[in-house]
Amino acid sequence: MRITIDVAMTYRFPRPNTVFLALEAAKGAGQTVVQEHLDIGRAALSRISGDSDVGERVWAQVPDCEMNLTYRALLDVTRPEPRFETLEAMPLHLIPGDVAPYLRPSRYCQSDKFMTFVQRRFGDLSGGLQILALRDWIETNLTYVPGSSDADTNVLETFAGRQGVCRDYAHLMCSLVRAAQIPARMVAVYSPDVEPPDFHAVTEVWLSGKWWLVDATGMTSAASMAIIAVGRDAYDVAFMDSQEPAELLVQSVAVKRV
Secondary structure (H helix, E strand, C coil): CEEEEEEEEEEECCCCEEEEECCCCCCCCCEEEEEEEEECCCCEEEEEECHHHCCEEEEEEECCCEEEEEEEEEEEECCCCCCHHHCCCCCHHHCCCCCHHHHCCCCCCCHHHHHHHHHHHHCCCCHHHHHHHHHHHHHHHCEECCCCCCCCCCHHHHHHHCEECHHHHHHHHHHHHHHCCCCEEEEEEECCCCCCCCCEEEEEEEECCEEEEECCCCCCCHHHCEEEEEECCHHHHCCEEECCCCEEEEEEEEEEEC
16 A cells, blocks of 8 residues: 655654654554655754664754644555464563563553553463453443643553543553553654644554554554654653753644555
């Protein structure tokens, strides 16, 4: 599937600023960047590898008190849909060293608090079938409510309140999967199926020796996602971190099938 991505944003700062960006589509992992262009005016840019070597992050030294940014890309997504019923969980002692950190609790994903719940509710399942059951439980029991959470909302609050946005769904999915002793990480993606159009958060789970995408909101599927970044939770995959207070003036995200 070929998709186009068009991002535009304007932020105001009290003084010249350095920002850390994660908004360019990653190369590889079932997707090919045909062409792309990032424009941040007079800002000086430097790049580093993203977490787990997925994608790149950009340091932008903005010399003015306003940042005008555009990002446009054309991608081919060739990733197949997972067949979760055929996938198996790996024994813990065989999980690779770069994957093992995604078994642990993190800032917004207190997975250790859910171990009893997962064992009692889903302990008779394993591997991909357990992942499907966890995904279905979240999609059934949570209500997608824009504005119902903020940047400080953690997974315990989401579980208790039974509502949230994609960030909260992904945090809960990561937490329940880790509680089942399966590695899980948060993934920032673009997708033409997301409504309203915006940066989207999903989950990757480690089964049968590979990472597999799953969206607990049910909005999109692996074959229509463009991966941006991965991490332990939202703290690691935020599209922008700013040294100075940032005032949003304009922001739009448009993703379309070609």
